[in-house]
Amino acid sequence: MTILEQLADHARERVAQAKRNVSLEAIRRQALSLPKGNFSFENTLRRPGLSFICECKKASPSKGLIAPDFPYLQIARDYEEAGADCISVLTEPKWFLGSGEYLREIANSVSIPCLRKDFTVDEYMIYRAKVLGASAVLLICSILRGGQIKEYISICDELGLSALVEVHSEDEVQAALSAGARIIGVNNRDLKDFSMDTDNSRRLRKLIRHDALFVSESGIGSAGDIGKLRKIDADAVLIGEALMRAADKKNMLNELRGIS
Numbered sequence: 001m002t003i004l005e006q007l008a009d010h011a012r013e014r015v016a017q018a019k020r021n022v023s024l025e026a027i028r029r030q031a032l033s034l035p036k037g038n039f040s041f042e043n044t045l046r047r048p049g050l051s052f053i054c055e056c057k058k059a060s061p062s063k064g065l066i067a068p069d070f071p072y073l074q075i076a077r078d079y080e081e082a083g084a085d086c087i088s089v090l091t092e093p094k095w096f097l098g099s100g101e102y103l104r105e106i107a108n109s110v111s112i113p114c115l116r117k118d119f120t121v122d123e124y125m126i127y128r129a130k131v132l133g134a135s136a137v138l139l140i141c142s143i144l145r146g147g148q149i150k151e152y153i154s155i156c157d158e159l160g161l162s163a164l165v166e167v168h169s170e171d172e173v174q175a176a177l178s179a180g181a182r183i184i185g186v187n188n189r190d191l192k193d194f195s196m197d198t199d200n201s202r203r204l205r206k207l208i209r210h211d212a213l214f215v216s217e218s219g220i221g222s223a224g225d226i227g228k229l230r231k232i233d234a235d236a237v238l239i240g241e242a243l244m245r246a247a248d249k250k251n252m253l254n255e256l257r258g259i260s
C-alpha cells in the first residue's frame with residue numbers, strides 16, 4: 001500500500017470516529033449556520049504577482065520530524081508579518097503531527113486566509129474545515145474520483161470556501177479541469193514514492209493557462225526556485241519544509257520574496 005493510500009485510509013477512519021461524536025447532519029448544519037465565506041483564498045491568489053502560501057508543518061511522512069519545537073501560533077504570526085499571502089495548516093495527526101485545533105487557533109489569530117491541508121476523503125472534512133475557520137481545503141485528485149471532486153467543489157461553493165485541487169500528472173490536470181477546479185496545485189513531489197521533480201510545474205503549466213489559478217507545491221526552497229516559477233507565470237507557491245527548518249522564518253520568507 002502506498003503512503004498516500006495509507007493516509008487516505010486513515011482519513012476515512014478519522015471521519016468514521018468523528019461521526020460517532022458529531023453526525024454528518026450536525027456538522028453540516030453547524031457549517032451552514034456560519035456566515036458564508038467570501039472565497040478569500042481564491043481572491044488573494046487572483047491579485048497580480050506571485051502569492052506565497054506558507055505552511056505550518058511539524059512532521060511529514062518523507063522527512064519525519066521537521067520541527068521538534070513547534071510554536072505554531074508564533075510561526076503563523078511571523079509568516080503574516082513577513083508578508084505571507086495565505087497560510088497552509090496541516091491537520092493530519094498521524095504522519096504530520098497536525099491538529100484541527102492548530103488550524104482553529106491560527107485562523108483566529110491571523111487575518112490572512114488559511115488552507116486546511118489534509119487528505120479530504122469525505123464531505124464531512126469540508127464542513128469541519130469551515131467550522132474550524134478555514135478559508136480553503138485541499139482536494140487531492142489521486143485519492144478522489146472525478147465525480148467526488150466536482151461534488152466537493154460544489155460543497156465548497158455553498159460554504160464560500162476555496163478548493164485547491166492538487167494534481168501530479170497530465171491526466172489529473174484534465175480531471176481537475178473537467179471537475180471545474182478554479183485553483184490547481186501542481187505537486188512537485190510524487191506522493192506515491194516521495195520523488196521530487198520541480199520541473200513538473202513547468203511541464204504541467206502548459207496545460208493550465210487561463211482556465212484556473214496555478215499553484216506550484218513542494219520542494220521550493222531558494223530564490224532561484226522562485227525565479228523559475230515567476231518565469232512560468234505561477235500565481236502562487238506553497239512552501240513548507242524550507243520555512244519550517246529556517247531559524248529566522250521572517251528573514252527566509254523575505255529572501256524568497258526577493259526583499260532584502
Ligand SMILES: O=C(O)c1ccccc1NCC(=O)[C@H](O)[C@H](O)COP(=O)(O)O
Nearest residue numbers: 060061062191217218219220239240241
Ligand atoms: O511532505 C510529505 O512527505 C508528504 C507525503 C505524502 C503526502 C503529502 C506530503 N506532503 C504534503 C505537501 O504537499 C507539502 O507539505 C507541501 O506541498 C509543502 O511541501 P514542502 O515545501 O516540500 O515541505
